[in-house]
Amino acid sequence: xxxxxxxxxxxxxxxxxxxxxxxxxxxxxxxxxxxxxxxxxxxxxxxxxxxxxxxxxxxxxxxxxxxxxxxxxxxxxxxxxxxxxxxxxxxxxxxxxxxxxxxxxxxxxxxxxxxxxxxxxxxxxxxxxxxxxxxxxxxxxxxxxxxxxxxxxxxxxxxxxxxxxxxxxxxxxxxxxx
Numbered sequence: 001x002x003x004x005x006x007x008x009x010x011x012x013x014x015x016x017x018x019x020x021x022x023x024x025x026x027x028x029x030x031x032x033x034x035x036x037x038x039x040x041x042x043x044x045x046x047x048x049x050x051x052x053x054x055x056x057x058x059x060x061x062x063x064x065x066x067x068x069x070x071x072x073x074x075x076x077x078x079x080x081x082x083x084x085x086x087x088x089x090x091x092x093x094x095x096x097x098x099x100x101x102x103x104x105x106x107x108x109x110x111x112x113x114x115x116x117x118x119x120x121x122x123x124x125x126x127x128x129x130x131x132x133x134x135x136x137x138x139x140x141x142x143x144x145x146x147x148x149x150x151x152x153x154x155x156x157x158x159x160x161x162x163x164x165x166x167x168x169x170x171x172x173x174x175x176x177x178x
Contacts, residue, residue, distance in 0.1 A: 004042070007042060008039070008042045008043075011035075011038045011039065011042055012035075012039070015031060015032075015034065015035035015038065054099055054100070054101075054102045054105050055102075055105075055141055056099075056102075056105035056106055056108070056109045057099040057105060058082075058083050058086070058087075058095070058099065059099075061079045061082070061083070061141075062075075062079060062083070064140070064141070065078075065079050065137075065140075066079055066080075071140070073124075073133060074133060074136065074137050074140070076123060077119070077120045077123035077124055077130075077133060078116060078120055078133070078134075078137050081116055081119035081120070081123070082109070082112065082116055085112050085115060085116070085119075086098075086108060086112070089175045089176055089178060090175055094175075098172075104168070104172065107169070107172065108172065108176065111172075111173075111176055112176065117130065117134075120133060120134065
């Protein structure tokens, strides 16, 4: 059993014991009010769902777009080419490591966006269709319904994060430029 699961169990048992033996209503209320944030904090600190969602992992993109009939065009013209590009450039163990880090996935997606634009235009048949499809994709993938400008800002912050890690960035660039 992992240490994160043990800590969560200890938090839950402690909160339940506090609630069980608290004689007064106020203590019970305080126990409940401390219990909920403790659970959320545990989930966040140990990177458990729903706080571990990497929107650019292959699995999440496939679940969101390829298993949904209304998004089949995005699956065929954006997700499948993206998946093929990154699988051609990285080994399976490297992909697992990359997909565990949101900022690396966002960096790779933004770096491959030029190649993806070409693939998407070939798939849709026209630049106008590509723009519409890309805007639809951005609206659906963006956290909190970000607009295109907000998404670009989000990519910039993630790119800035990876710029701080120059060595890893160089390794990724070497793989992507092959």
